Structures are given as C-alpha cells and as structure tokens.
Amino acid sequence: MQLTNRSEVVVNKEMTFKERLYFPAIISGLIITVKHLFKKRATVKYPEEIRPMAPVYRGLHVLKRDEQGRENCTACGLCAVACPAEAITMTAAERKKGEEHLYREEKYAAIYEINMLRCIFCGLCEEACPKEAIFLTDRMLPSDMNRANFIFGKDKLVEGVSIDSRIDISKRTNAHRKD
C-alpha cells in the first residue's frame, strides 16, 4: 500500500569499474577535507573573546543599593518563593540603631545565598522582587573547581558602595523593570 508519493525504490545496482577502483572517490574526499584546512574556524576562544550576547541575556545576579549606598533588599523572601529551582536562601535580621546608612528599611538580609549550580537563570527572582533589589546582569558566571564556591553569598552578590563599583544593569533591556 502506498502511503505517500515520496517513497523511492531502492536499487542495489552494480558498481561500475571506475567506482570499484575507489581512487577517484578517495581523491575527491581528500580534496573536500583539505578545503576545510583554509576555512574560517568556528571556535570562539572564550576568555579572550566573548560572543555577542542577546540584549535580553540573563547572567549573574546583583543585589542593588540605592543612591545613598543602602541595600535595597528587605529579606521579604518573595524571590526565594518565586525561584523554581529553589536556589535562593536567606536569613532576615532587624536593623539596629546606627545602621540606617547600610540598610534602607528596618529589615534586611543578614545572609543571602544563591546556589549557582541550582540556579537556572530564569529571572523570576527579578520579576518577583518588590524592592528592585535583585537583578540579573549581562555578566557570566565564572567557572570554578570547587562546588562550594558556587554558593554565592552577599560578598559576591551585593554591588559596591562607591559609584564606580556599582554594576550597570541598564545594558540589559528588561521589560519588567519598574523604573
């Protein structure tokens, strides 16, 4: 029964003498491979050369500070709830007297950890955050030899206080940014 009209009849036809010599075929094969010697290499030498990234690329996270250098995060835990990979853990603490220059609101995250091996870089934490504290950036996650080093604490996530150590998030076009 014919199902389609695309079927082809298989013919196991005898090879001609020229084909049985194999040498013409081998030589044409050799020519094909040697042509590749002069072709452009497909390799991108990563650390020296970075592939152009899409404007919506979701890379390494950053915990933002406000204009006065105070941490935005209030340890509400919405990012941890939103996280489908359950990569985010945090411990909240209350702001003491004299710490007003460090934290913007009365509550802050004493410990804030993202397990980068679990993280799937979906950006839902960024979407969930009501305080504009966590953002994904265009930076890449650096490689490491040790699994423990992939648990990023506040030392690696929070941006610096000074203006030049702030991390620019405007390079990424982000539909969900509220400002």
Added chain:
Amino acid sequence: MEFIIVKFVLVVIVFLVSLGIAAYSTYAERKIAAFLQDRVGPDRAGPFGILQPLADGVKMFMKEEIIPTHADKGLFILGPSIMMMTACMTGVVIPWGNTLIINGTEYPVQITDINIGILYIFGVVSIGVYGIMIGGWASNNKYSLMGAIRASSQMISYELAMGMSIIALVMMTGTLSIGEIVKQQQGMHWNVFVQPLGFILFIVCAFAECNRTPFDLPECETELVGGYHTEYSSMKLGFYLFAEYINMFISSAIIASLYFGGYNFPFIDQLGLPHNLLTLLGTLIFFGKVFFFIFFFMWVRWTLPRFRYDQLMHVGWRVMIPLALFNILLTAVIVLWQNGQFN
C-alpha cells in the same frame, strides 16, 4: 675508534630526532584534525599550544601505573618494550642525506647502508607485531586479545602485499640497499614515475602496517574499547602510542626514500653549491618530503572511515596481492624488454 664515535653520534641524533618528531606528531595530529574539522585545536600550553607534547608527556608519567592482577606481568611489560624497540631500530638503515666531507674524510649521513636494508626493515617491522600480540595476550582481557588478533592478522596479510610491491621495485633497481636505491634516483628520476602501481600498493600497505585509519581496526574504539592497549596505563600506554607515531615517521621516510628520491631534488647539480651545503639542503628536502607524508597520513585519517573486518581481509588478499603479482609480472616484462631479451 673514530668510526665508532661518528656512528654513535649519528645513532643518538637519529634516536632523538625520531622521538622529537614522534612527540610533535601527536601535536600535529591534533592540530590537523582540528583544522580539517574547522576547529582550533590545542592552543593553551605555550604559544599555539606548542608545549602540548610536553604537557602530555608529564601527564603520561604522572598517571598511576596499573598492572592487572590476572595479567602476566613479565609479558605485560615486554609488549610495549618490544614495540618501542622495534620502532626505534628501523631508522638505522634510512639514508638521511648524502655524504658530509669533514677534514677530507667522507662521512655518509646514514647509520649503516647494509646491502639488505629493505629486508632488514621488513624483519624488524615483523617483530613489531609481537609487541602488539604479546601485549594483548598478557592483558588477559577479551578486548585486548581481539585487538591483538586483529592486529596480527592484519599486519601479516598486508606485509605480503607490501613485500611484493617492493619486489617489483627491487627488480627495477637491482639492489636491496636503500642508500643505493636513493642514489639511483638522482635529480628527478624518482621511482614513483616508473612504479606508480607499486607506490600505491606500498602506501596502502604502509597505512595498514602502521594501524592507521582506515586500517585502525586493532584499536577500534567503537567495538573494542581501546583494542590491544585497553589494559595499559601510564607510560606503557605512552610507549604504544609513541611507537605508532615513530612507525609513521619511519614509514614516511621509507616511502620518501624508496619512491620520492630521498634527499635528491631536481636541478641538484646546477646549483653550484659546495658539497656539504648540498648535503644539508638535501637532508632538509628529505625531511620536507617526510613531513608531507606524515601530513598525508593524518589527512587520510580525517577523510576515510574505518574498514569493516571482512572488507579489510578482502582488500588485503583479493585485491592487493593479485595487483602486486600483476605489478611484478609487468615490471619483469618491461625489464626484459629494456634489456633487449625480446629482440
């Protein structure tokens, strides 16, 4: 005494050069493989990855050395030793260049030009089969044994055709000494032009003898894990791999000297250069030819797929040997005709 010193120096040089070229063949193999596949290849160790062979060597030495419990320990060690020894021995009869004249004495750039040079090479190469056979047997592993059986049957089959293709050449040249054969090819009188069929047979058999693709069934990963060296680790494995590259280098040298004029190149007499300089130039050109054939080995590796085992035997016994016999017959007729036997 002086004779011994000169020969000793030559032996050491040839030995070191063989090892150096074998080491850099591994690098060249990876680079050429990469280039033919539009990749970059190893480029992290030193500029362009030029120190990669050193890194590989260090890795090989640092790896744990494992001798399986049920392996025959003596034979297990003997296998790679034979392989390495025979690989290094073949370089002795190859004429690396013409003669050098130092203080009025003429020194040939060849360790020894024995009058049965070709036979010597065949003898030594056939001992090399024992290296694979003993290694595969002593491992006490099915895959190793299968690889060893394949290797020995393949090498025995192709040695026949290889020997017969050389017989035709010997009939033309009338000598078994490699130095003499190279001398006869002065200028552009290369044997490849008078023995094209013999050359093709020889190069195909050389691929089979070196266990290179498309004849690399003894170490065919998809079927045999690693073939005869499955159980080997550390520098013993290194010896097997290294010997393969030395064999490739020596095969290239033999092809270059038997069929492509060795150290001869066209217009060698019209340059008007001093004798020693011409010799050095000839040696360089000889190495150029050798490098081309090493490249050719690698080029073919990334072009042709591996034979099936029955196809391998079919090609060996039913194509190569009849063709070699036909070549002998043809050569005999031509030689007799040239000598005026038919008039």
